[in-house]
Amino acid sequence: xxxxxxxxxxxxxxxxxxxxxxxxxxxxxxxxxxxxxxxxxxxxxxxxxxxxxxxxxxxxxxxxxxxxxxxxxxxxxxxxxxxxxxxxxxxxxxxxxxxxxxxxxxxxxxxxxxxxxxxxxxxxxxxxxxxxxxxxxxxxxxxxxxxxxxxxxxxxxxxxxxxxxxxxxxxxxxxxxxxxxxxxxxxxxxxxxxxxxxxxxxxxxxxxxxxxxxxxxxxxxxxxxxxxxxxxxxxxxxxxxxxxxxxxxxxxxxxxxxxxxxxxxxxxxxxxxxxxxxxxxxxxxxxxxxxxxxxxxxxxxxxxxxxxxxxxxxxxxxxxxxxxxxxxxxxxxxxxxx
Amino acid sequence: xxxxxxxxxxxxxxxxxxxxxxxxxxxxxxxxxxxxxxxxxxxxxxxxxxxxxxxxxxxxxxxxxxxxxxxxxxxxxxxxxxxxxxxxxxxxxxxxxxxxxxxxxxxxxxx
Numbered sequence: 367x368x369x370x371x372x373x374x375x376x377x378x379x380x381x382x383x384x385x386x387x388x389x390x391x392x393x394x395x396x397x398x399x400x401x402x403x404x405x406x407x408x409x410x411x412x413x414x415x416x417x418x419x420x421x422x423x424x425x426x427x428x429x430x431x432x433x434x435x436x437x438x439x440x441x442x443x444x445x446x447x448x449x450x451x452x453x454x455x456x457x458x459x460x461x462x463x464x465x466x467x468x469x470x471x472x473x474x475x476x477x478x479x480x481x482x483x484x485x486x487x488x489x490x491x492x493x494x495x496x497x498x499x500x501x502x503x504x505x506x507x508x509x510x511x512x513x514x515x516x517x518x519x520x521x522x523x524x525x526x527x528x529x530x531x532x533x534x535x536x537x538x539x540x541x542x543x544x545x546x547x548x549x550x551x552x553x554x555x556x557x558x559x560x561x562x563x564x565x566x567x568x569x570x571x572x573x574x575x576x577x578x579x580x581x582x583x584x585x586x587x588x589x590x591x592x593x594x595x596x597x598x599x600x601x602x603x604x605x606x607x608x609x610x611x612x613x614x615x616x617x618x619x620x621x622x623x624x625x626x627x628x629x630x631x632x633x634x635x636x637x638x639x640x641x642x643x644x645x646x647x648x649x650x651x652x653x654x655x656x657x658x659x660x661x662x663x664x665x666x667x668x669x670x671x672x673x674x675x676x677x678x679x680x681x682x683x684x685x686x687x688x689x690x691x692x693x694x695x696x697x698x699x700x701x702x703x704x
Numbered sequence: 705x706x707x708x709x710x711x712x713x714x715x716x717x718x719x720x721x722x723x724x725x726x727x728x729x730x731x732x733x734x735x736x737x738x739x740x741x742x743x744x745x746x747x748x749x750x751x752x753x754x755x756x757x758x759x760x761x762x763x764x765x766x767x768x769x770x771x772x773x774x775x776x777x778x779x780x781x782x783x784x785x786x787x788x789x790x791x792x793x794x795x796x797x798x799x800x801x802x803x804x805x806x807x808x809x810x811x812x813x814x815x
Contacts, residue, residue, distance in 0.1 A: 383752065387731060387756070391763075393759075394759035394760060395759075397755075397758070397759035397762060397763070398755045398758075398759045399755075399758045400781070401735045401753060401754075401755035401758055401759070401781065402755050403754075404734075404735055404736075404780070404781055405735050405736045405739065405755070407778060408734070408735075408736045408774075408778060408780065409736060411776050411778055412776075421744070421748075422739075422740075423750055423751045423752040424749060424750020424751065424752050424753070425750065425752075426752070428749070428750040428752050428753050429752045429753065429755065429756055430756075431713075477754065478722065487739070630780055673710050691779065
């Protein structure tokens with residue numbers, strides 16, 4: 367009795383068993399199926415019912431369990447040289463769906479995001495000098511870091527962005543992480559593209575790492591934080607003084623001039639059209655403290671020449687500009703008088 | 705959830721092959737006969753699990769097979785233990801006794 371001569375139920379059972387053995391070594395699979403066919407035929411010749419025979423054999427899936435002995439706890443005599451079933455050759459993937467490489471790159475991206483945020487926060491926000499209206503003596507300049515001078519909302523957003531970078535690392539469910547990583551990567555790239563050489567510059571290394579993590583098989587989740595950082599970056603650029611500065615502005619921070627205007631007259635508002643498209647109030651604020659006026663001006667405004675400063679007293683501004691250290695050092699005029 | 709069937713399945717792996725070799729030590733045997741002996745001894749749940757094991761035994765050289773005409777007229781595939789199979793079975797028997805005693809000792813001491 368050949369396989370084709372077996373009852374339909376037996377043939378179906380054998381087809382199912384063959385499917386279950388699809389990962390097994392071809393030679394062992396053929397040998398196994400041959401033994402099963404012989405078993406069924408022999409039992410049929412003894413007059414047994416096919417239903418009873420198949421019930422005695424058990425489920426076709428049990429055959430595969432017998433093949434996949436690599437999962438067993440006790441090695442048998444054929445371990446040495448035994449072909450490894452294909453199902454055991456799968457690349458090791460974490461429970462969260464990330465590969466080791468993807469996770470490492472993701473961690474690197476997180477570190478870069480943290481570094482970028484820290485670097486940005488520690489940049490000089492402005493340099494402040496004060497002029498005593500009574501004596502005309504200039505004190506300072508004093509450097510103020512962005513960490514302490516940026517808008518609280520911007521600082522909060524920056525911190526939130528760092529936290530968002532951590533969240534994807536903590537996501538364990540497989541379907542979630544790859545999606546988070548890809549969305550984060552795309553958003554960070556978009557943020558870098560839209561912020562140009564401002565905050566985006568700080569995000570660029572992390573963005574690159576996030577993209578690499580995203581393209582890795584079952585990639586990691588680094589980009590999501592980037593994304594948040596990027597979104598924060600846009601707000602930062604708009605929302606705090608000196609935000610138009612870029613890393614290349616670091617040396618130029620010396621040219622960020624803060625001058626007080628004597629006589630209660632000072633720069634009250636500024637317009638930065640250098641990189642944000644529509645002009646918007648960016649820099650310059652007036653604050654009275656014991657008769658001193660403190661004004662900060664972004665160096666990028668000075669460099670671009672697009673700054674428009676509206677003084678309350680043109681003459682006073684001119685005088686201040688002439689006495690400011692940056693102006694004296696050749697950094698250019700502090701402001702043009704409207 | 706660990707149940708008795710799961711524990712038995714784990715324990716059977718690796719052991720059943722040596723039990724199969726032990727059956728063959730008594731002389732050539734064919735699949736249906738061995739499957740039912742193993743099942744009646746409670747060493748396998750489904751008879752089909754014997755055949756992938758036999759395939760491995762053959763490929764590893766611990767046994768060999770040949771087709772022999774049976775009284776019923778249908779050729780039967782008989783399995784015979786090789787010298788390597790005898791040696792593997794001997795090593796297993798030497799190891800099994802101490803292992804079984806160690807397990808029993810541990811279980812008794814922890815109970």
